[in-house]
Each structure stands twice: as structure tokens, then as C-alpha cells.
Amino acid sequence: MTPLPGSAGDVLTLISAGSATTRSDLAKLTGLARSTISQRVDALIERGLVEETESGESTGGRPPRQLRLHTEEHAFAGVDLGATHCRVALMDISGEVLAECEDGLLIGEGPETVLAHVDQRLDHLLDRVGRPRSALRAIGIGVPGPVEFATGRPNNPPIMPGWNDYPVPEYFDGVEVLVDNDVNVMALGEHRNAFPGAGHLLFVKVGTGIGCGIIAEGTLHRGAQGSAGDIGHIRVSGHDDAGCRCGNSACLEAVAGGAAIARRLSELGLSAESGGDVVALVQAGDTQALRLVREAGRLIGEVLAGLVNFFNPEVIVIGGALSRVHEHLLAGIRETVYRRSLPLATHHLSITPSRTGINAAALGAGILAIEHYLSPDNINRIVNA
Numbered sequence: 001m002t003p004l005p006g007s008a009g010d011v012l013t014l015i016s017a018g019s020a021t022t023r024s025d026l027a028k029l030t031g032l033a034r035s036t037i038s039q040r041v042d043a044l045i046e047r048g049l050v051e052e053t054e055s056g057e058s059t060g061g062r063p064p065r066q067l068r069l070h071t072e073e074h075a076f077a078g079v080d081l082g083a084t085h086c087r088v089a090l091m092d093i094s095g096e097v098l099a100e101c102e103d104g105l106l107i108g109e110g111p112e113t114v115l116a117h118v119d120q121r122l123d124h125l126l127d128r129v130g131r132p133r134s135a136l137r138a139i140g141i142g143v144p145g146p147v148e149f150a151t152g153r154p155n156n157p158p159i160m161p162g163w164n165d166y167p168v169p170e171y172f173d174g175v176e177v178l179v180d181n182d183v184n185v186m187a188l189g190e191h192r193n194a195f196p197g198a199g200h201l202l203f204v205k206v207g208t209g210i211g212c213g214i215i216a217e218g219t220l221h222r223g224a225q226g227s228a229g230d231i232g233h234i235r236v237s238g239h240d241d242a243g244c245r246c247g248n249s250a251c252l253e254a255v256a257g258g259a260a261i262a263r264r265l266s267e268l269g270l271s272a273e274s275g276g277d278v279v280a281l282v283q284a285g286d287t288q289a290l291r292l293v294r295e296a297g298r299l300i301g302e303v304l305a306g307l308v309n310f311f312n313p314e315v316i317v318i319g320g321a322l323s324r325v326h327e328h329l330l331a332g333i334r335e336t337v338y339r340r341s342l343p344l345a346t347h348h349l350s351i352t353p354s355r356t357g358i359n360a361a362a363l364g365a366g367i368l369a370i371e372h373y374l375s376p377d378n379i380n381r382i383v384n385a
Contacts, residue, residue: 005030005376006030006031006032006036006037006040007040007376007380008040008043008044008379008380008383009375009376009377009378009379009380009383010030010376011026011030011037011040011041011044012044012049012050012374012376012379013374013376014026014029014030015044015050015067015068015069016069016093016094016374020067021066021067021068022064022065022066022067023037023038023041023065023067024064026040026041026067041067043383044379044383045070047382047383048070048073048074049069049070049074049093049379049382050067050068050069050070051067051068051069051070052065052066052067053065053066053068054066069093069094070093071092071093071094071096072092073135074092074093074135074137075090075091075092075098075126075129075131075135075136075137076090076091076092076093076136076137076138076139076140076366076369076370076373077089077090077091077122077125077136077138077139077140077365077366077369078091078139078140078142078185078189078361078362078363078364078365078366078367078368078369079118079139079140079141079142079362079365080142080182080185080361080362080365081105081107081114081118081141081142081143081144081182082107082144082182082361083106083107083108083144083159083208084104084105084106084107085102085103085104085105086102086103086104086105086114086117086118086121087100087101087102087358087359087361087362088100088101088102088118088121088122088125088362089359089362089363089365089366090122090125090126090129091366091370093137093370093373093374095192095366095367095370097363097366098125098129098131099125099128099129100125100359100362101121101124101125103117103121105117107143107144107159107160107163108159108160108161108162110161110162110163111162111163111166111168111171115168115171115172118141119171119172122136122139133174134174136175137175137176137369137373138175138176138177138178138369138370138372138373139172139175139176139177139178139369140177140178140179140180140185140364140365140366140367140368140369140372141168141177141178141179141180141365142179142180142181142182142184142185142186142361142362142364142365143157143160143163143168143179143180143181143182144157144159144160144181144182145157145158145159145160145163145181146181146226146227146230147179147180147181147226148225148226149178149179149180149222149226150226151167151169152167152168152169152177152178152179153165153166153167153168153179154166154168154179155226158245158246159208176369176372176373178365178368178369178372180222180226180365180368181211181213181226181229182205182211182361183203183204183205183211183212183213183229184213184220184222184229184364185213185360185361185364185365185367185368186203186205186213186319186354186356186360186361186364187201187202187203187212187213187214187215187220187317187364188213188215188220188364188367188368189356189359189360189361189362189363189364189365189366189367190203190317190319190354190355190356190360190364191203191215191218192363192364192367193355193356193363194317194354194355194356195314195315195317198215198313198314198315199215199216199217199218199314200215200216200217200311200312200313200314200315201214201215201313201314201315201316201317202214202215202304202307202311202313202315202316202317203215203317203319203354203360204231204300204304204316204317204318204319204320205319205320206256206257206258206296206300206318206319206320206321206322206323206329207257207258207275207320207321207322208253208257208258208259208274208275208321209232209253209257209259210231210232210252210253210256210257210300210320211229211230211231211232212229212230212231212307213229214228214229214311216311220368231252231303231304231307232251232252232253232257233246233248233251233252233253234251234252234303235248235250235251235252236250236251236252236255236256236299236302236303237250238250239254239255242254242255242260252299252300252303255296255299256295256296256297256299256300257275257296258274258275258276258278258320258321258322259274259275260296261275261278261289261292261293261296261322262274262275262277262278264292265277265278265281265288265289265292268288270286270288270289272289275320275321275322276321278292278293278322278325279321279322279324279325282325282328283324283325290328293322293325293328293329293332294328294329294331294332295332296322296329296332297328297329297330297331297332297333297334297335297336298332298333298335298336299332299336300329300332300333300336301332301333301334301335301336301337301340302336302340304316304333304336304337305336305337305339305340305341308337308341308342308345308346308349309341309342309345312345313349314348314349314350315349315350315351315352316333316337316349316350316351316352317352317353317354317355318330318333318351318352318353318354319353319354319356319357319360323353323354326353330351330352330353333351334351337349337351
């Protein structure tokens with residue numbers, strides 16, 4: 001067996017993943033001397049990151065002491081900011097949700113108003129679980145627009161007036177803040193909670209717009225500038241008259257997004273202004289809405305068929321507002337993907353509705369914060385400080 005790296009951060013990674021539960025396990029996995037392992041573990045215990053208990057079963061002699069993450073003194077927040085809502089999940093270091101809340105909130109009110117609300121809700125949730133503000137180690141935030149991930153600054157988000165280039169992480173004092181596009185954190189939340197064994201996963205959000213989060217070899221893939229997965233602006237043939245908010249025409253979201261379907265239903269004389277109205281009409285059995293949703297699924301399937309041939313995912317997860325009528329949307333998607341993709345690429349492909357549902361973004365944003373905090377480089381900085 002090839003020994004694994006053995007810094008304090010690497011040791012904590014093994015403990016948090018459940019790969020090692022004793023000092024003896026760590027010595028076997030890393031190849032380090034027991035004295036070195038003891039130094040690493042003692043440093044992690046001293047920093048309040050790990051605790052050791054006598055709960056192991058004895059195989060003769062003294063029972064082994066068990067190592068696990070110290071969950072009581074740390075808190076992390078996952079924040080899901082949508083066009084009209086704010087969800088906040090407070091989590092411990094293991095990813096367990098301690099408390100959560102959801103409020104109606106317009107992203108268009110601007111960063112100062114929205115982030116002040118988030119700050120208040122964080123204090124409220126921390127009070128609810130009896131933890132001080134100093135216990136909050138990191139915050140993950142998902143926003144409905146493109147983000148320069150390295151700086152946490154939104155980049156010309158079309159439905160976030162006043163947010164362009166706003167330094168979101170600087171709003172919060174004394175805590176690290178990571179900001180990402182909402183579909184990226186949805187992909188992370190879905191993967192870690194529902195499909196942890198899938199190496200390659202696509203999370204497709206179908207709401208007012210359409211976007212895609214990419215998990216490649218278990219890791220969130222953002223691309224060179226953080227704009228990977230912006231499939232809503234891939235051109236769809238035969239729809240040159242469909243203008244898009246990006247300035248081009250025939251973009252996928254301009255013909256198959258929730259707003260586009262609502263507009264077409266409105267032209268047919270039905271009352272529909274948003275993706276939510278489309279969902280309501282489908283659930284009421286309206287045949288025109290059913291037809292257009294299935295047709296939208298076929299158009300989305302055209303784009304996804306190309307992605308399947310190119311990326312070869314194991315799982316495609318469909319989330320977002322229109323996923324609430326997934327039986328009709330997925331019928332159209334599956335029909336096209338399986339017809340137009342290579343047989344080898346679809347042989348073991350699963351196309352499924354989201355299992356984490358409306359919680360995907362908040363959970364994923366919290367996981368983003370936790371995984372950053374627990375990264376070996378960050379833990380080594382904490383231990384060596």
C-alpha cells in the first residue's frame with residue numbers, strides 16, 4: 001500500500017472522511033511513525049478540531065481510543081440567495097444541519113440590504129443553537145448569477161442590479177466567505193448528499209433561466225474564469241426569433257426556460273408570468289402547459305445530448321423550479337438524450353430529478369464553506385499559526 005501524505009491537514013482529512021478512526025489507523029495509512037502521528041493528532045486536539053474518546057471495542061487489552069471531528073465548537077453557514085428568497089442553513093463541522101430558515105427577499109434590493117438581512121439571520125440561528133458568533137468559521141453563499149470565484153464578486157449578473165463587482169466577502173467581519181454561482185453549489189450539495197459515489201455528475205437547474213453545475217472526478221469544475229456550465233446560452237437551431245437577455249437570439253433559456261414557457265402560454269391566452277405559474281398550470285392538468293413543458297424538455301435534451309457525448313457523466317440531475325413537474329420535463333429530456341447520444345455514453349447514464357430539492361443550494365453552499373475550512377492547506381495554516 002502506498003503511504004498517504006501525513007501533514008496535520010492530511011491527517012484531519014482522513015479522520016473527517018472516516019478513513020481512520022484511531023491513531024493506529026493513521027499510522028498504517030500514512031506510513032508515519034506513531035510519535036509523529038501523536039504530534040499531528042495532539043495539535044488537532046489542541047486547536048479544537050478533533051476529539052478522542054474511549055468508545056472503541058477491545059480486541060484484547062485496552063480499548064482503542066476513537067478519533068472524530070469535534071463538532072461542538074464550530075459552525076458554518078450555507079446561504080442560498082435567489083431572485084425572491086433567502087435560505088440559510090447553519091451546519092456543524094461534519095455537515096449536519098443545526099438550524100435553518102427561509103424568508104422572502106428580493107435580490108434586486110441590492111447587496112447592502114440583502115447581506116444585512118443574511119447577517120441578522122446568522123445571529124438568529126446561532127442564538128437558537130446556543131453558539132457564539134465567534135464559533136462561525138466560514139460562510140458559503142450561492143447567488144443567481146455569474147461570479148468571479150477567486151474574489152467572490154458577482155460579474156454582471158442580469159437579475160442582480162447593483163451587485164456587479166460588489167465585494168461580498170468584505171461585508172462580513174472576522175469570517176471567511178466564499179461566493180459562487182447558485183447552480184455550482186446546487187451541484188455540490190446534490191453530489192455530497194445524494195450521489196457521493198458518482199465521479200462525474202451534471203446538475204441542470206431549469207427555472208427562469210437554465211444553468212449547469214459540473215462535478216468532475218468528485219470535484220466542482222468552474223472552468224478558467226468561473227463560467228463553466230452556462231448552457232442556457234448555447235444556441236438552439238430553428239428559433240432565431242427568440243431574443244435572449246444576453247443580446248443574442250435562439251439561446252436555450254430563451255426558448256426552454258420557465259420565463260420563455262410562461263410567455264408562450266400567455267400568448268395562448270393563459271395567465272402565466274413566471275415558471276411558478278407554468279408549474280401550477282401543469283399540476284392543474286392544462287394540456288397546453290403540458291405540451292410546452294415536454295417540448296422544452298426535448299430542447300434541453302438536445303443540448304444535454306452533446307454534453308453527454310463530450311463529458312460522459314454518470315448522472316444528470318434536474319433541479320430548479322420546473323423540476324417540480326419533472327415527470328413531464330424529464331420525459332422530453334430523456335427522449336432526446338437517449339436518441340441522440342452515443343450508446344456507450346448512455347449505457348449506465350441516470351437522468352433523475354433532484355433529491356435535495358429546494359435545499360440543494362443552501363446545503364451546497366455550507367459544504368463549500370466546510371470543505372474549504374477543512375482543506376489540508378487551511379488546516380496546516382491553523383495548526384502552524
